[in-house]
Amino acid sequence: MKPYLKEHEWSIIEEGFDPDKHEISESIFSIGNGHMGQRANFEETYTGSSLQGSYMAGVYYPDKTRVGWWKNGYPEYFAKVLNSTNWIGLRIVIDGEDLDLNEAKVSEFVRELNMREGYLQRTFKAELREGKEIKVKATRFVSIVQKEIGAIKYDITPLNFDGTLEVTSYLDGDIKNKDANYDEKFWDPVATSLSKDRASVTVKTKKLNFHFCSTMETQLYRNDQKLDVDGVGSEEVKYAGITYKAPLVKNEATTIYKYAANVTNRDHDEQQLETVSSKSLDGAVKKGFEQLKEEQASAWKQKWLDSDIVIEGDISAQQGIRFNIYQLNQTYSGEDARLNIGPKGFTGEKYGGSTYWDTEAYCLPFYLATSEERIPRNLLIYRYNHLEKARENAKKLGFEKGALYPMVTMNGEESHNEWEITFEEIHRNGAIAYGIYNYVNYTGDKSYLGEYGIEVLAEISRFWEERVNFVPQKNVYMMLGVTGPNEYENNVHNNWYTNRIATWTLEYTLYVLDFLKDTDPDLYAQWIEKLDLKEEEMKKWVDIIDKMYYPEDKEQGVFLQQDGFLDKELLPVSKLDSKHLPLNQNWSWDRILRSCFIKQADVLQGLYFLNHEFDIETKKRNFDFYEPMTVHESSLSPCVHSILACELGYKEKAYEMYLRTARLDLDNYNNDTEDGCHTTSMAGTWMSVVQGFGGMKISNDQLILNPFIPGQWKSFSFKVLFRGARLMIHVDQEEVTITNETDIASDIVIHSDKIYLKGNDQITVTH
């Protein structure tokens, strides 16, 4: 599909209404605030193709697993993000005719996602039957200041007639998940209530007893005057609506304000939900739409101050990167350690679950560099809180000790059910350990290790200890039957990445234990006791570190993705006729598996994570070997390649890889954006700019920068919060300027030169 969105620095803009693109736009123009979010559905009736989707963070449903052939150990349920009460509904009836863009003649349609200020706006003209024309302007946002509040301003102006407006403002809780495995509805009714101006609907999930209450108030205005109209209420099961009638006056805008307060028993007493939501609604109504919108703009201004990336000379790239940052910020705000970053955020329900290894491997760096410490720390705490479930998961799979974190989860329990992934893609455990390292390395907050980190690290280490097997005739440890990050290989022996991230975990755990022993012997002793950590275990870890087998080809100087990789027919992707691509749509699974083609960075993922361990020549040999065979059919692949390409000075390749992620959803590159946006891979795009083009790393408590700028750009700049200092790094073709926007001084290394940058100071160096 040809890109259809207008390029703009700060907004996503769709001009003209094309029903065929509506579901894609519903994904792209989604709004959210970390607590809730929704697809860019129309407020009024729409009978065309649409995925009505409204999601509350942390409210999920254990949907009965669907498989063709059951394997022992599969989870019974897949925890799914739950499509919830639709609170935006405004049925607009004009002179007896339902406004429906699938029926009306639509013109001057503009849909805009204003990312700078955080709202969705839509304007259009519609010609109804008998030639009646109206103009509509609908503005909507979910507040990032008051997380439970959503607000709509809906202006209707009749252009060539006087008439009557009948608007039914409603809450509809009779909602079904599109991805329900057995076509079931997941919500049961609890209560509905109606008063003159307000209605409330409370529903609860059929399992797990999540309660969700939405309360709304609707007001009609004309010429800044509140209209004194009496609403007529109607209730159905899981539904409440209030219908208002008002005259429509030619060329005068009638404005409908709708406020909703959406609360769940995750945050409030189950019995008090209606009261709480009504009280919350009071505050919002009192402030009114315009003030709420101003607060929203001001809060987003702060978000951008912390996390913006500016690209000059390439408006398309500018729009792309801002869209990614916007989505990340509206998906996860880090206030609530029970939440995580779902693969589609609030933009769709595909893939269910909320947490993949994407969080630690790709998302964490974004939040580390753009948010206060407590935000990424909450991502770690999330895993810490799931440790017991991860222990149970390991037990369920037959391990006597240790913890195996799930591949896909909502509440710590495994949801996924493909054996080659669920049971074998265990490298995720390493990423979770690496996340701890990454957090401590970035923030310098070593207290986390003694407070929480060591327990997670030790339990993951124990898992690796049991998962490897010693091969006496070769005097090595091996890891059999795994799937590495490259999911285009399944059930392989000795995936280099997995073997290495396993021993790395053991090394880091031993390092952390030593660190605790040195710095806080009492705490160390407590942990040793609590974890019942034996001397022999630690010795075993050392033995595994010493004797782990890593497949490699010494002649070519490359690490081998797994045993037997060189027995494949090795071909570059460029030799494949393009009709074969993407492989996952054209080749049967066995053909993909026995080919050399790589879905996403695997050995290279290891070189990215453990970058400091390998010299540049090693990285180069491996990059040169694997990159040509990589098809990047995971949206998480190009960013790692882009970052390594930057380090290796492969400028063209770096930019090519960057382009593959930057506008993935905006240009619907994978032809699946209607299902929702690729939220987690958006963090990869941010990484490409900051860690790739910016060359940012943290080492020895220093911020290291090795920027280079793609030839196509005039300049780019990014913000980094580093140990309290907010630094703006501006890179153009000649020089790099770093501005410290705070009082806090910072040690920085640019292109190997060590710089001390005082508070509120600026420094410029040439490339």
Place this chain on the structure above:
Amino acid sequence: MKPYLKEHEWSIIEEGFDPDKHEISESIFSIGNGHMGQRANFEETYTGSSLQGSYMAGVYYPDKTRVGWWKNGYPEYFAKVLNSTNWIGLRIVIDGEDLDLNEAKVSEFVRELNMREGYLQRTFKAELREGKEIKVKATRFVSIVQKEIGAIKYDITPLNFDGTLEVTSYLDGDIKNKDANYDEKFWDPVATSLSKDRASVTVKTKKLNFHFCSTMETQLYRNDQKLDVDGVGSEEVKYAGITYKAPLVKNEATTIYKYAANVTNRDHDEQQLETVSSKSLDGAVKKGFEQLKEEQASAWKQKWLDSDIVIEGDISAQQGIRFNIYQLNQTYSGEDARLNIGPKGFTGEKYGGSTYWDTEAYCLPFYLATSEERIPRNLLIYRYNHLEKARENAKKLGFEKGALYPMVTMNGEESHNEWEITFEEIHRNGAIAYGIYNYVNYTGDKSYLGEYGIEVLAEISRFWEERVNFVPQKNVYMMLGVTGPNEYENNVHNNWYTNRIATWTLEYTLYVLDFLKDTDPDLYAQWIEKLDLKEEEMKKWVDIIDKMYYPEDKEQGVFLQQDGFLDKELLPVSKLDSKHLPLNQNWSWDRILRSCFIKQADVLQGLYFLNHEFDIETKKRNFDFYEPMTVHESSLSPCVHSILACELGYKEKAYEMYLRTARLDLDNYNNDTEDGCHTTSMAGTWMSVVQGFGGMKISNDQLILNPFIPGQWKSFSFKVLFRGARLMIHVDQEEVTITNETDIASDIVIHSDKIYLKGNDQITVTH
């Protein structure tokens, strides 16, 4: 569950009614005739747990595939054996009370499957409400003489009262498959008709347009006198019934005869089904129940003359082996080359499909040795007729030429949907080639090769040619990403069995081409042209034969099941705590995969198939290496082990392995017989006796026997049809006696001694 069936030489007998075992008995006491069959459901109402199942051979339904995660290349549908019109129904109402063994007090219940004469009989006393007692004797069979005819004789004797019988004899076509993926019904109504004594129901499948018409006639008798009772008909959608009323006289049996003729548009014109079935019914009714039953007994007598195995001194073993032979004979009669041997025969619907590699690998030898040539030949023709679909299947998986037969099929199209099996368990292709070899070797019918065989062989060879890949640095061909017969390993490289059966196919195909060139140059030329077989292709085959890589451990002198097998922790099953067994119910799939434990013969399957290629020491080393690691969690495993153990002189092991299959269903060994019997593995039991204990092989057009007798047995004897001669081989602890029951002389090798056995002669040799 403790065995509950009574031991008997010729019958399976259940004494006493236990509702908890009813579904198991419904499977075990199933009756069939190759054309149709059914579980041993009760004729009268039964409200307890039951799987009502009536199946017509070759009538199937493409049920929409159900998977958790779709893989490219999966079949859209799973072709399922179709549960069809229930024609046995007799609703028995006595003085207004429904006879229902779930409600009545049942005593003296005996259920018998008379295998010698081929019928099912049930007798019981039932106490109804108010203490009314009746005695019932119900006898039922499906005729192996007139395949469309089923007949029931149902005697009711009131023991302590006079009363009224109301019997509704019905046909119910509103049937649902228990294993429907989405709980759908697969049958649509076509027509019902009613006359005074007859009713007819025609239904058709919602897809593929299979039409099935069942017509019934019911008669009531007392004291050999036909009762003149008028039936009252009733029709519903897909249902027709006729209700008769008759007085019941104390201590006199009222007999209900029910005849049904079941026809499909597989055999008859769709428009004529009712006429055809009515005509067929005329003949049956005219003969009457007793004559039909006599014909049945006489036809079964001939079946037993050809295929019986007699074991003296072990009644349990005797019953077990006869049960297996009985099931095989009633599942597949070989009259119709469109049919094959379903995994559950007519005893249940689990696993769907009708054809697995079981047919060629396990079932073919039974039919070769016990039936006329045309019967096993039809099994080969079945595959020949599916060649075009196998070509399409290979294309669908990305191959440019060649044929890949499906893993599971009904009509030649693949049904199965697990990637590691559907796409990777390609050794099945080799078994199909081996089936041709086996047939020709056994029958001596080389004409088959030039008529049909060569086309299948060449297309399979082409598949192997494309499926292997050359590894230049090692100068070998390899086969990556397969699943061997041992399904407890998935996606392995260089499965020894698969590599070897592939090159064996190439060798045999080249041999057959040479044979044709020598014996019929014109025919050879025709095939070369038709197949467009190039010189380079054949050269490539030779190159692959020469350079195929076979994993082996030269030090230990064993073939390796696949690359990397020795990197596993090698443990005998005996070292496993029994709580882990069966592994497939206790271990998660990854744990099974990375363990050394073997589901079923794999390398040993190769040594069994290509027995003549390996010396006894090689077989011994491999058996000694693999057998201790084999868990036999496939019912197809122990037979191969038993046969090899016999050859190696491991008498105890051979008998132990024999016991594991012989009474698999009778003793519900796998705790799943309620789903149906393990029909195809029954042929493995036959193989254990004939090829194992009997040591029977065919080589150089000679029948070779190396019998040994388990110490537990007094004697055993089996029948073999070999090139027209029917030989009875009788083995006791001292000697072997071979009786030629026909006029045709035969060359036989016993214990390496060559013997010429004249027609109607007998010879005895001592062990």
